[in-house]
Amino acid sequence: MAVTQLIGARVQRREDPRLITGHGRFIEDHTLPGLTHLAVVRSPHPHALILGIDTAAARALPGVLAVLTAADFHKVLSGSMPVTPAFAPEKKYVPERFPIAEREVCFQGEPVAVVVANDRYLAADAADLVHVTYEPLPAVVDPEGAMNPGSPLVHTDGPDNIGWDMTYAGGDIDAAFSRAEVVVKERIIQQRLAPTAMETRGVMASYSPYSEDLSLWLSSQNPHFIRLFVSGAMGIPESRVRVVSPDVGGGFGSKISPYPEDYLVPAASKLLGRPVRWIETRTESVMTTIHGRGQVFTAEAAALRDGTLLGLRLTQVLDLGAYHGTFGAFQACACLMAGGVYRWEAISARTVGVLTNKVPTDPYRGAGRPEGTHLCERMVDRMADELGMDPAELRRKNFAREFPFVNNFGLTYDSGNYDGTLDRALELSDYQGWRQRQAAARAEGKLVGIGLSTWVEICGFGPSAATAGATGGIALVESAQIRFLPSGSVAAYVGTHAHGQGHDTTFSQLVAETLGVPLEAVDLRHGDTAEGPAFGYGTYGSRSLSVGGMALYTASQEILAKARKLAAHLLEASPDDLEFTAGAFTVRGNPQAKKTIQEVALASYGGNLPAGMEQGLEAVSHFDPPNFVWPFGAHVCVVEVDRETGAVEILSYTGVDDCGNVINPMIVEGQVQGGIAQSIAQALFEEVVYDGESGQLVTGTMLDYLVPTMNELPTPKLDRTVTPSPTNALGVKGIGEAGTIAASAAVINAVCEALRPLGIHHVDMPASPDRLWRLMQEAGR
Amino acid sequence: MGQTLRVTVNGEARSDEVEPRLLLVHYLRETCGLTGTHVGCDTSQCGACTVLLDGAAVKSCNMLALQADGAEITTIEGLAPEGGLHPLQTAFWENHGLQCGYCTPGFIMAAAALLAENHDPSDEEIGRGLEGNLCRCTGYVNIRKAVKAAALAMREGAAAPIGG
Structure with a gap:
């Protein structure tokens, strides 16, 4: 697609006027009449048995409405928090995870009780008054040590600490190494990182016992998935749950998966019959929001003396934390991408997911691809060092050059x-x-x-053929809906979710250019499950433009196809004789015969339509990338x-x-x-x-x-x-x-x-x- | 229980009964309804809560509301006259100095205090002036650019003849 007036232009962001003046709407900026405030009582121990919870002193504090523990939440929540197959489909052990601990805490910060009060300061006071008696157990900290058969257990009822252990084999690795003239080995650590979005997480929920519906506001990259999971756990029809993710102050992957509070806050609202809000403190965030990376790699690379790369053998030990992150196994894609931009005869990659008594790891910006790239690029540099070659030359000697390029694991670049x-x-x-x-x-x-x-x-996650299995059923395609209103303004809805990426601007440029309307005519909306198509797939994995943008593009094409038929009818011409340029249909050879798309939109709501055509000019499209x-x-x-x-x-x-x-x-x-x-x-x-x-x-x-x-x-x-x-x-x-x-x-x-x-x-x-x-x-x- | 707090917020004189332990940021956000001032860290590292107190940049999450008694406070909502933009706001917009926008009010307020003292800061001086503010999205490149652009615009504005 050529650079046109809007596509390829440095358009200033439409999001910014509200954000630079203090009129953004982040989660804590939302309130409701009768709002109550929730604070979470968390385990100070990485691993312990809960012997008793004394809530009397907290309950006695004036202004405290409730102190709730697992027994209360079992009345309104069921099931275990979700875990997807992702890139490690063969799981060995997946511990059950209820959003609040009952018998045993398995990481520091795991919820044990919640307090709901009229005031946030009171809620914090009362949380300090909840007295929990623990019997501390040995904490499993080092993932490599946790693999030993004699290691203490992360969960006392687990068989061992191994979440998965599988090997991706891409080619004959032994044959590749047998021809090696040079072999380099390295142990490479990917330390745990805290994603640290500047806005911490937060949830506000309002359950209505009269209409039996739930409204949920949260700081999320992924509102439709949260609706799916929370409605299921609470036994409320998905259609009666509305999730709104308004302005979101950064995500970087940490706001994809559901968290305990995403369930506990709406459940507390249902139990109390009051709206409830919880805002994460920064310390809670570092302690309980997912971490990224947390991997130890051992790798060896084989090459010929002339610098021809032969084989790469690696093991990824991935520190899962105390539970599998919902998309935690995504990080195993480091193995599939460890070959980087090079031609290798063979790669063998073993990934082992290991439980530890720490907060779960899950995708953090890049998620597996930074780790794979770091590993590959370190090994190539080690090899260049060993061979005495310039690192740029070694790279050049081994670049993939013919595209599409199929890598060792069958992925097609x-x-x-x-x-x-x-x-x-x-x-x-x-x-x-x-x-x-x-x-x-x-x-x-x-x-x-x-x-x-x-x-x-x-x-660009991703093709249904690859992703439906990876999520356990839902293909990560993307949906969009575009509506022309009678006056010619355009409402465009997309299932991705921007949290700093400027989609309002980029997607509006795309829609305005494709439909030939002014940028100002396009209103781009996302982040509210009550609007647009039935399901949206969120923003992560650099997917928004290549999947969500394409859904908008294909919806635009459907609109244009209908508009062309109607314009032909209005101009008394054949649809094939119409040209569409700069937002107007003209009859080829007769530029006076012209209808702008906005004129066509107005006509679409009238009575003069071709036989069989329904009123309106709107389209819903799902894009499934090949x-x-x-x-x-x-x-x-x-x-x-x-x-x-x-x-x-x-x-x-x-x-x-x-x-x-x-x-x-x-x-x-x-x-x-x-x-x-x-x-x-x-x-x-x-x-x-x-x-x-x-x-x-x-x-x-x-x-x-x-x-x-x-x-x-x-x-x-x-x-x-x-x-x-x-x-x-x-x-x-x-x-x-x-x-x-x-x-x-x-x-x-x-x-x-x-x-x-x-x-x-x-x-x-x-x-x-x-x-x-x-x-x-x-x-x- | 409550004590009387008298402050001027964005030009409006106020008198409110507040609890002694109420943080200034919560007074501004909840009592005054000015939610443009954000909380990012609770421990004074991130600067998202920065406001001007008698012209100086302060972190409102690390100050009790009563400590501001008698002071004049400016928040992001009051930086420019209603409906207008301060040169810093314009510069952040024009230079893509924000992505998610959560840290932005704090950066703009800290930069406003910097530019009030130094009309032509060097890169290093901008770095020192904004070392108490964290941004996770931009890598700071365009924030520095925006502050320089605003400084230039303000110098040119000050040099322009009145009414010109």
Whole structure:
């Protein structure tokens, strides 16, 4: 699709006027008459038996309406919280999870009781007065240790701690390794991360006993799935539950899956007959909102001396936490993507999901793809080091170049031009210049390193053939509805959910361009299950444009098809003789005979219609993509490590990405900038730390969990190449996760290269001053 | 129980009975109904709750409402005259300085305090001025750009002849 007036334009965001003036509507900005406030009593222990809960003192506090425990919630909630097959369909052990603990708590922060009061301060006071007697049990903290047959159990009634253990075999791995001339091995840790959306989670619920319906407001990326799960657990018909996810202050994957509070708050509303609101504190967030990553990889790569890559063998030990995240097994896609942009004879990838007494892990921005990319790009750099080859040359020697490219696991990369992004990245970053400056700096004893990351991702989830099984039944297609109103304004509904991505703007550009109406005529709506098609599939996995945008596009085409028939009728011409340009149908060869689409829309509500045509001009469409989409790119990072302090300074950062055609380049750049920042944060700063003995969370506030400020992050140099996707009519891919998938490997490869003169070959994340200083001290001994 | 709090909020003189432990941010959000000031961390790291107290940027989640007695408070809703935009608001919009928008009011208020003192801040000075604010979406690139653009617009505005 060509760059036209609106598609490809840097349109300023329509979301912004309310957000820059303080008139956004986030979850805590919503209230209801008679609203009550809920606070959660949480386990201070990572693992313990509950011997008793004394609620008397809390109940006695004036203004406290109820103190509720599992026994109360069993009256209005049933079943276990959902777990999907995702990329580890062969589960061995899936512990049941009721939203509130009854007999045993299995992670610090697990709900034990809730307090409902007239005032939020009172609710917090009363929560402190609930006295729970525990018998502490051994906490399982280390996932590798948890695999040992003698390990304490995460759940006392579990068979062991193994959630899954399966191997993806892509080719004859033994044959590939048998020809190896060089083998490199590495152990690579993906530390646990807290997604840290700036708006914490929150839920407000109002159950009406008179109409037996439930309204639920929550900060979610995924309102329709939440409606499906909560209506099921509460036994309310799905059609009588309305879920509204208004302005959402960031998600990054942490607002996809259902949480205990998503059930407990509406259940409390039903039990009390009052509207109830709960807003998560930051400490609750770090403790109980899902974590990402939390994986240990062991890998070995085999190659010929000339740099031809042969085989990659890896094991992913994935720290599940105390329960499977609903989409936790998605993270196993690190295995399927571990081959990256290269041709390998064979890859063998074992994934083991291991339970621990920690909060569950689940998809966090990139989810498996940053891990797969980091692993692949680290191993390629280790190999280049071993072979004495320039890392750019080793990459080039092994790039996939013929598309569609089928990887070792049968996944089909739709289009790519890996040389193109690498060439541009090397040029834009002044790679050769930096190689010279690096040599000069090294001669002065400075530790300067240059790191590359040539990445590809699988996104745009996804084709029904692949995704219906992965969710346990619901294909991750996308729905859209477009309605022309009689006056010519357009209401467009889409089942994705923006929480910073600017869909109101991008999708309006797309709809306005396709239908030929002014941008101002389009009203884009999402996030309310009472509006639009029956089901929407949410926003995650860089899917919104390539699946949701396409649903809008196909709905637009249906509208245009009907409008063409009606316009032909009005113009007394054959539909085939009409041209549609700039929002108007004209009769070919007779430009005076013309009807604008908005005139046609008005006529569609009148009486002069062709025989058999119904009134109205609206369409519902579901788009089922034939494949995933496969963005890619090349990033270059230059760092200097301070010998005295271990501090890393980023001297230069360059990213050249390709997400196919672009609707709004301003928004695409913003997504890449933010994604890179989050990945640099993983590489250098952030880590959720649990005490190895007690299992207590150490990084419980933003004092300890180091989200970087403006002063820690570089201004990256960015560019794009454009390789349209053949998977959809728009030629688009996805960009929401690209920076996060790309950057950590570029940074760590640079740090490792900087430290190589000291004999250091690998550094784990975060490459904090403390960690690097220790490594340098050890190397100096 | 309650004590009397007298403050001026966005130009409006108010007198309210408040509990001594009520946080300023909750007074603004719940008593005054000004929900543009957000809570992001409860522990003063993120700056989403930043407002101006007698012209200085303060974190309203780490201050009791009564500590503001007698003060003049400006929130994001009161930064520009009704219906208008402050140059910082315009600059954040034009430079894509926000994505989810949750941290944005705090950034704009902290930047307003910075620009009141320093009309032409360098990158480093912007970094120091905004080190108490966290954004998870943007990587800060466009926030820095927006603050520079606003500073330029404000300098040019100040230099323009009155009525010109």
